[in-house]
Amino acid sequence: MGYRVAIVGATGEVGRAFLKVLEERNFPVDELYLFASERSEGIELTFKGERIKVQALNKVSSFSGIDIALFSAGSSISKEYAPKFASDGAVVIDNSSAWRLDPEVPLVVPEVNPEDVKEHKGIIANPNCSTIQMLVALKPIYDAVGISHIVVSTYQSVSGAGAKAIRELEEQVKAWCEGKEMPEAKNLPKRIAFNVIPQIDVFTENGYTKEEMKMLNETRKMLHDPEIRVSATCVRVPVFYGHSEAISVKLKGELSPEEAREILKKAKGVVVVDDPEERAYPIAIEVAGRDEVFVGRITRDLAFEPGLSMWVVADNIRKGAATNAVQIAELLHQYALV
Structure with missing residues (x-):
């Protein structure tokens, strides 16, 4: 079984690393959606040999059908869009500082506190790299x-x-x-x-x-x-x-x-x-x-x-951001939480 995965902030340093790590770790992706700002709209990025066009996040009104969304687009974008993705049924794994100290949002490093992912309510925070x-x-x-x-x-x-x-x-x-x-x-x-x-x-x-x-x-x-x-x-x-x-x-x-x-x-x-x-x-x-x-x-x-x-x-960029987020997605798969 594969997942429909979105990357928000796909053209940034961490966004591009998400693509590499998902491919290297062979995470089960059935469909991949790439989002960024309007200035990146139409850019094509490669995933497993396939060219995928980046969509402008602010031009999309519905995110239903997405299972997992990996965010690395800054706190303001996360605050605005993470709840929209979550309400449309996705589990958001956010790399910004927006949700890290929210008592309702688990903050997870898989080698440290993997069981905390089970408490998620649609959003999981990725900690600070350091x-x-x-x-x-x-x-x-x-x-x-x-x-x-x-x-x-x-x-x-x-x-x-x-x-x-x-x-x-x-x-x-x-x-x-x-x-x-x-x-x-x-x-x-x-x-x-x-x-x-x-x-x-x-x-x-x-x-x-x-x-x-x-x-x-x-x-x-x-x-x-x-x-x-x-x-x-x-x-x-x-x-x-x-x-x-x-x-x-x-x-x-x-x-x-x-x-x-x-x-x-x-x-x-x-x-x-x-x-x-x-x-x-x-x-x-x-x-x-x-x-x-x-x-x-x-x-x-x-x-x-x-x-x-x-x-x-x-x-x-990897363990401090992209890899940790993908490892959280792997926990969701392992625990059948998505």
């Missing part, structure tokens, strides 16, 4: 001995800010290589080439950015643990694909780095690359295009007792 990879790495440790505090610093690639940010980095580097004046920042707060920017999203009243607060709030929701403490510093770096994170955790019970390493080697969706003497640790350029979360530099933390530190890297 939260996804952090929790895939930490959930096995959390289950083993418990975690009370998380301190994380992220090093996030420009693709997390979309195709325009990718082009901005390309243009700045090209100008520098040609000895020309680098163009001013348009899509990021500061010039990104040969720089790091300690701001992702806007600042909130407490001085943290919305991106940093997402990591706290989404972690609490998915772990069903309102007491866990998370302090995040989110930084944009001049990398095209792949987010990296330096994580320290305070544990509720004793666990050695060796024991943690063995637990993570057995964890679903995790690849341990941890042999510093051989310079073996995850790096962004080597995990780009992969669906797993890579963990290395697992050590006893020097601030928290008991505690652990680790280095976690994943492809933000």
Whole structure:
């Protein structure tokens, strides 16, 4: 049995990744519908050798007959159109921040809280990319001995800010290589080439950015643990694909780095690359295009007792967005929820 699947935001970075991941994972698609803004209307994209035309979302009045809708078109579009798709019978899996903290909407990472999909009422939220990879790495440790505090610093690639940010980095580097004046920042707060920017999203009243607060709030929701403490510093770096994170955790019970390493080697969706003497640790350029979360530099933390530190890297467009959403669709199929 196959499904009638829609992709909303089909021409964006994540939208195009949806196509690749659906094909690579051989998700049972009978019919595929592609939606985007009017300026993308008529563009043809390829799925399993078939050319499919993109439709203008705002020109479609009914979405009945669609089983699953994968959204990556921004919060405002999700707020307007996700309920329309859901009321017409589709299950929406939304990659924006629009529904993540809605108490009526499950927020799901299949390796972390798969059973939560069973609570859906037509919309399921895909978490923030940085939260996804952090929790895939930490959930096995959390289950083993418990975690009370998380301190994380992220090093996030420009693709997390979309195709325009990718082009901005390309243009700045090209100008520098040609000895020309680098163009001013348009899509990021500061010039990104040969720089790091300690701001992702806007600042909130407490001085943290919305991106940093997402990591706290989404972690609490998915772990069903309102007491866990998370302090995040989110930084944009001049990398095209792949987010990296330096994580320290305070544990509720004793666990050695060796024991943690063995637990993570057995964890679903995790690849341990941890042999510093051989310079073996995850790096962004080597995990780009992969669906797993890579963990290395697992050590006893020097601030928290008991505690652990680790280095976690994943492809933000794939596991941080498209792959996680398709994995949620696979759960819907597995549990016969659609």
